[in-house]
């Protein structure tokens with residue numbers, strides 16, 4: 273029998289009852305991250321059934337999706353003034369539900385409030401080998417640490433709160449080997465967009481992807497999170513990267529990691545999670561990134577992506593692609609370069625961490641955002657915000673004419689007050705470019721923070737390699 277992959281090791285350690293031909297496995301969840309949007313129904317279900325939360329200390333709660341990204345001094349006094357009624361009610365319900373069920377909430381005023389997939393790693397709650405779920409698709413982010421993170425629906429949020437388990441079938445495994453040295457101006461976001469362009473939005477369906485190879489090993493943890501974050505956009509259940517020295521150094525000293533002797537024991541356990549040399553995968557793909565260019569999407573799914581200097585493919589008879597580029601108002605056979613931009617959004621759980629903000633600051637420093645562009649820069653968490661301000665990045669952003677906002681999901685999803693207007697084109701560092709994702713009628717071009725910053729300055733989609 274061959275060795276085990278990273279995913280198989282984590283899977284085997286968490287099966288409570290194995291699956292059979294007729295029944296899925298009962299699968300144990302170590303960490304459940306919750307936010308205000310997918311929980312009201314789950315807490316109501318608990319109340320109606322007279323149940324408690326099974327393990328409140330394994331629940332990490334915050335507010336991010338519907339929260340305004342302007343300051344809130346006092347929840348009751350200022351929420352109505354800065355938020356639509358529905359998001360405001362979700363926020364109030366979250367405060368009450370966490371208090372009623374004994375869950376610690378990182379809400380307004382907490383130094384750890386922020387996007388679910390930013391704060392988990394930041395406080396060290398995300399650890400190698402853990403199973404981590406959240407009612408948000410991009411829970412795959414946590415896989416950067418060798419955890420198995422995946423999104424669940426609102427009903428399953430209730431199941432996990434009540435039982436700390438899920439019913440699920442074992443996914444297949446897929447290896448993505450990334451090789452080659454990246455050129456300046458090309459980064460993790462370009463790698464994952466190129467991969468999705470290559471394998472398609474269903475290329476990983478039914479699989480857990482393990483990212484491997486020298487290029488992945490050379491990325492820092494924030495860049496690895498960007499890669500794992502967008503795994504879901506290739507249809508995969510989760511994306512994982514084996515823990516190594518970079519992982520250990522990132523986690524060392526963080527609030528929720530084991531301390532003292534328990535830390536040493538944990539490191540030993542975590543380092544043993546790497547796939548065995550003779551592990552096999554159901555599917556394997558290799559991506560050479562040595563000649564990779566910055567990537568930009570041109571359509572309404574993340575696989576509709578091109579290298580920035582290359583023309584938008586002609587859809588020919590493909591009616592769905594034609595509809596998509598018509599919606600985006602882009603021309604076939606011409607590059608996206610030079611397309612007029614209305615809004616630039618730097619943020620989301622894909623690209624709102626310090627590495628991203630520093631890269632944006634390098635481009636904005638001493639330059640101005642073009643007159644025709646509104647640029648929002650939204651840190652992923654309160655602690656990213658604080659760190660960025662300590663480094664003076666906020667001053668660079670505001671001097672350039674960008675808006676420096678409070679932490680939250682912001683314009684990733686058009687569920688709070690930050691929305692695109694009808695027809696506006698946004699170069700966005702987020703992860704989804706579906707029709708109306710950032711606001712009804714809005715047009716989203718997914719790109720790296722560097723491409724977003726270069727485009728903000730140029731007022732049109734621009735190649736960051738020309739300004740770096």
Ligand code: SF4
Pocket residue numbers: 336337387388389408409410620621622680681684685702703
């Ligand atoms: S930033 Fe977007 S994808 Fe990430 S957690 Fe928030 S809504 Fe979900």
